[in-house]
Amino acid sequence: MRQTARNRSRRPGALAGALALAAALTGACGFDPAQSGAARPAAQGTRAASGAPAGGTPRGFDEREFQEDVGTAVTITDDFWRRHWDRLFTGEYDSPRVAGLYDGRDPASAPVCGRERLEPDNAAYCPAGDFVAWDAHLMRSGYARGDAWVYLVISHEWGHAIQNRLRRGLVSPAAELQADCLAGAVLYGSSDDGTLKFEDGDEQELVDAFKVIGDKAPWTKPGDHGSAVQRLRSFSRGGENGVRACFT
Numbered sequence: 001m002r003q004t005a006r007n008r009s010r011r012p013g014a015l016a017g018a019l020a021l022a023a024a025l026t027g028a029c030g031f032d033p034a035q036s037g038a039a040r041p042a043a044q045g046t047r048a049a050s051g052a053p054a055g056g057t058p059r060g061f062d063e064r065e066f067q068e069d070v071g072t073a074v075t076i077t078d079d080f081w082r083r084h085w086d087r088l089f090t091g092e093y094d095s096p097r098v099a100g101l102y103d104g105r106d107p108a109s110a111p112v113c114g115r116e117r118l119e120p121d122n123a124a125y126c127p128a129g130d131f132v133a134w135d136a137h138l139m140r141s142g143y144a145r146g147d148a149w150v151y152l153v154i155s156h157e158w159g160h161a162i163q164n165r166l167r168r169g170l171v172s173p174a175a176e177l178q179a180d181c182l183a184g185a186v187l188y189g190s191s192d193d194g195t196l197k198f199e200d201g202d203e204q205e206l207v208d209a210f211k212v213i214g215d216k217a218p219w220t221k222p223g224d225h226g227s228a229v230q231r232l233r234s235f236s237r238g239g240e241n242g243v244r245a246c247f248t
Contacts, residue, residue, distance in 0.1 A: 001069070001151050001187075001202050061144060069147045070139065073154040074098055076196050080186045081162065083193070088243055089166065096125065096161040099133035110135075123153045125160035132157045142212070146205030152235075155183035170247055176225040177234040181246035184238030207232060 078095050085093035103109040104120025111118055111133045113126035123134040134153060142149035159179030163171045172178040190196035210232040213225070225231065237245050 001072075001147055001196055001198060061140065065147075066140060066143050066150075069143070069150050070101070070154070073151045074100075076151070076190050077155045077158045077186050079195060080190050080193070081158070084189070084243065091165075093165070096158070097129065097131040099129075099131045101136045101139065102133055104135040104137060123157050125157045125164070127164050130161070130164070132161060142209065145208065146201065148202045148205035149209050151187055152183060152206060152209050155186045156180060158186070159183055172247075177230060178246050180231050180234040181238035182243065184235035184240075185243040185246060186238075188239035189242060206235070210235070 081093055082095070099111045102111055102118065104118070104122060107117055110120075111126070111129070111131065113124065113131075114128045118124050118126075118133055118135070121135050121138045123132075123138060125132050132154070134157070139150055139153065142153070156179050159182035160175070162182060163175060163179065187196065191198055210228045213228075213231065234246075
């Protein structure tokens, strides 16, 4: 994926291919629906994945391109919500703070959410500090398999920040799947807006990412991420139908 000049729509083909692949798939973000006021994902240790991709960073890893893609994913996601918020929700949009990359192997490096530091191989939105952050090993090891990884993780965690800005009744009990839906709406909506270009192989990389981050069991209760099939379907629903489809 890469950033493009605005108003030059470069939307790829619809997600039919991804949905077809979803049908072939085999089977510590959390949300507390009992909280009052604004909807809030659980405060600590929110996970974008049920486990980090196996293996370390391979030789030849391009750190410069990795850093650029992380920055672009943040910019694209924030820009999408800033431009579309007024047409979707009441009130004003404000960006979460970006704590960004941290070294989960070094406790002193991990941001504090509430009273606990974020865990290794974790990507999180922290309501207590209204920030997003992601473990460097999680992001680099996923990125080594394709740049779409960082766009998916960042837009997903940003989705939790959006949930935290909404009335509780708008947030699905399946908050993780809703965040996947919002991620799809952001990435494909940005393609429609002409600010993001999907390159060859990006959609397959997204499908492969969901194979890694999907839970072994389907969604059954708040806090569950859902199976790979459920997650890809939710992402595809947002990608094909936009933000409003994530609230129906």
